[in-house]
Amino acid sequence: MSELEAKVLPEATVARLTQYLRALNALESRGLERTSSGVLAKEAGVNPAILRKDLSWLGSYGTRGVGYVVRELSEHINNTLGLNRDWRVLILGAGNLGRALSGYAGFTTRGFKVRAILDVSPELVGTEVGNLRVEPRNDLAEVVRREEINIAVLAVPGDAAQDLVYELGELDVNSVLSFAPKPLVVPRGMNLRRVDLSTELQILAYLAVQP
Amino acid sequence: MSELEAKVLPEATVARLTQYLRALNALESRGLERTSSGVLAKEAGVNPAILRKDLSWLGSYGTRGVGYVVRELSEHINNTLGLNRDWRVLILGAGNLGRALSGYAGFTTRGFKVRAILDVSPELVGTEVGNLRVEPRNDLAEVVRREEINIAVLAVPGDAAQDLVYELGELDVNSVLSFAPKPLVVPRGMNLRRVDLSTELQILAYLAVQP
DNA sequence: ACGTGTGAAACGTTTCACAGCC
DNA sequence: GGCTGTGAAACGTTTCACACGT
Numbered sequence: 001m002s003e004l005e006a007k008v009l010p011e012a013t014v015a016r017l018t019q020y021l022r023a024l025n026a027l028e029s030r031g032l033e034r035t036s037s038g039v040l041a042k043e044a045g046v047n048p049a050i051l052r053k054d055l056s057w058l059g060s061y062g063t064r065g066v067g068y069v070v071r072e073l074s075e076h077i078n079n080t081l082g083l084n085r086d087w088r089v090l091i092l093g094a095g096n097l098g099r100a101l102s103g104y105a106g107f108t109t110r111g112f113k114v115r116a117i118l119d120v121s122p123e124l125v126g127t128e129v130g131n132l133r134v135e136p137r138n139d140l141a142e143v144v145r146r147e148e149i150n151i152a153v154l155a156v157p158g159d160a161a162q163d164l165v166y167e168l169g170e171l172d173v174n175s176v177l178s179f180a181p182k183p184l185v186v187p188r189g190m191n192l193r194r195v196d197l198s199t200e201l202q203i204l205a206y207l208a209v210q211p
Numbered sequence: 212m213s214e215l216e217a218k219v220l221p222e223a224t225v226a227r228l229t230q231y232l233r234a235l236n237a238l239e240s241r242g243l244e245r246t247s248s249g250v251l252a253k254e255a256g257v258n259p260a261i262l263r264k265d266l267s268w269l270g271s272y273g274t275r276g277v278g279y280v281v282r283e284l285s286e287h288i289n290n291t292l293g294l295n296r297d298w299r300v301l302i303l304g305a306g307n308l309g310r311a312l313s314g315y316a317g318f319t320t321r322g323f324k325v326r327a328i329l330d331v332s333p334e335l336v337g338t339e340v341g342n343l344r345v346e347p348r349n350d351l352a353e354v355v356r357r358e359e360i361n362i363a364v365l366a367v368p369g370d371a372a373q374d375l376v377y378e379l380g381e382l383d384v385n386s387v388l389s390f391a392p393k394p395l396v397v398p399r400g401m402n403l404r405r406v407d408l409s410t411e412l413q414i415l416a417y418l419a420v421q422p
Numbered sequence: 423a424c425g426t427g428t429g430a431a432a433c434g435t436t437t438c439a440c441a442g443c444c
Numbered sequence: 445g446g447c448t449g450t451g452a453a454a455c456g457t458t459t460c461a462c463a464c465g466t
Contacts, residue, residue, distance in 0.1 A: 008421070009417075010434075010435075011434090011435095012434085012435060012436090013435095014414055014417050015410060015414060017417075018407075018409075018410045018413040018414065019394065019410070021413075022392065022393070036446090036447065036448090037447070037448070038447085044394060045394025045395075045396075046394075047436085047437075048447095049436075049437055049438070049439095050435085050436060050437075052447090052448060052449060052450085053435095053436080053437090053449085053450075055448090055449085056448085056449055056450070060448080060449070062447080062448055062449080063443085063444065063447085063448075064442070064443040064444050064446080064447055064448040064449075065443065065444040065445075065446050065447050065448075066444065066446080066447070066448085067446095067447065067448080068448090080417075081413055081416060081417045081420075082416045082417050082419065082420030083413060083416060087412070087416055089412070095311075096307075096310060096311035096314050096315070097311045097315060099307060099311070100306075100307035100308045100310070100311035101408070103307050104307070104308060104408060106392050106407070106408045106409025106410075106412070107408060107409065107412065109409065110409070110413070111416075112409075112412055112416075150419065151412065151415055151416070151419070174419065175415040175416070175418065175419045176415075177411050177412065177415060181233065181317050182233070183230065183255060183256025184256075185256075191415055191418040191419060193411050193414060193415060195406055195408070195411060196229075196317070197312070197315060197317045197318060197406070198229075198317025198318065198320065198321070198323075199226060199229045199230070199317075200388050200404050200406060201298070201300070201317070201318065201323055201362065201388065202229040202232075202292055202294060202321070203225055203226060203229065203404060204362055204386040204387075204388060204402055204404060205292060205293045205294060205298055205322075205323075205362075205386070206220075206225050206291075206292045206293050207225075207386065207402040208293065208361065208362070208385065208386045208402060209292075209293030210219070221456075221457070222456090222457095223456085223457060223458090224457090247424095247425065247426090248425070248426070249425085258458085258459080259425095260458075260459055260460070260461095261457085261458060261459075263425090263426060263427065263428085264427085264428075264457095264458080264459090266426090266427085267426085267427055267428070271426080271427070273425080273426050273427080274425085274426075274465085274466065275424080275425055275426045275427075275464070275465045275466055276423070276424045276425050276426075276464095276465070276466050277424080277425070277426085277466070278424095278425065278426080279426090
């Protein structure tokens with residue numbers, strides 16, 4: 001059976017599962033105990049067919065002719081996504097973006113805890129960000145160990161990003177979310193996701209020009 | 212000829228074109244005048260085949276056996292993406308994220324200019340953000356007209372986002388970049404792109420759990 | 423000889439449509 | 445009757461491989 005156990009869920013499915021979770025929470029807080037692919041899909045902003053196909057990857061958790069039990073489904077997606085454990089986040093860069101991210105609601109919910117924030121600039125080191133104090137960039141290794149970091153967020157200028165990626169890899173931090181506007185070379189075994197704000201604007205510009 | 216003139220370039224191609232632009236800039240600043248799909252692809256972090264296929268949508272701008280002229284290609288992509296005009300950006304929400312975005316380098320390059328920033332909170336209205344002053348949310352219509360806004364960025368809590376989207380649609384601002392952690396219903400003709408930070412973290416969590 | 427430009431194959435994702443079960 | 449779960453079709457995207465122009 002255990003061949004080499006490749007990735008199980010399609011990438012696109014994983015992205016949508018997070019949306020279903022949010023939608024299920026919304027339904028639950030509205031007092032609903034059961035739902036259907038139609039209702040849930042509407043809440044999540046997708047079409048019902050793909051929602052059912054996505055859920056079918058997790059096994060049969062619905063009842064034909066009836067639908068899904070909100071709490072049960074929500075629990076199951078949570079487990080599948082690995083959100084039933086603690087994720088300790090380190091933010092690299094205490095500029096505007098880094099500070100904004102450390103307080104961002106989405107970053108502090110569902111098991112994600114921002115545990116430390118680092119910067120190179122001596123002016124920023126020591127200043128307060130939320131309930132954290134900015135620590136020096138050179139303490140990276142020590143901070144990673146002390147706080148048992150498992151996810152890093154790069155909110156640094158493009159030039160600094162690549163070195164940090166390598167260093168994080170050495171320290172066995174293998175999940176990185178980068179806001180640096182550059183493609184990065186990722187060490188073996190690292191999962192890196194990029195959010196590129198200027199790319200998003202440029203795509204909008206293109207779409208706006210279309211007739 | 213002009214049927215109804217649908218979108219010309221595949222979505223995925225548009226996203227990569229922005230990366231090629233950045234890569235071309237990097238090559239140019241290194242003094243290179245010519246390049247090839249191999250070199251450029253490496254710089255942009257993609258494979259050469261798809262780069263050539265992407266560029267073929269724009270027409271033939273390379274020379275067989277030789278490659279591409281950096282400046283020429285760069286210019287051409289710029290035009291195709293509509294980056295040869297002015298884009299006047301409005302930021303909605305002057306919280307941490309909104310303030311960070313207004314100063315973010317990617318937001319201020321290549322023809323994009325942040326022209327105004329709005330917030331509902333009386334405490335924030337009147338405060339300075341970069342070289343702008345936060346204006347009251349209720350002045351939305353007036354500000355859009357005054358600054359001739361054509362792109363809006365939503366850095367507001369999820370609940371406020373949907374109303375703003377409708378209102379922006381009325382005001383003929385049809386390009387919106389949303390950071391609200393919710394799917395939004397978009398008015399006809401509007402282009403909306405979402406950046407969902409907590410979704411990104413959750414995807415990382417899932418990937419990290421994979422064996 | 424070399425690197426582009428591009429059909430054709432391979433792959434991934436979404437939509438359709440309906441059999442199966444409650 | 446209604447809604448799930450899922451093969452099969454449709455669509456979109458990436459990769460391959462090579463003919464063609466310089």
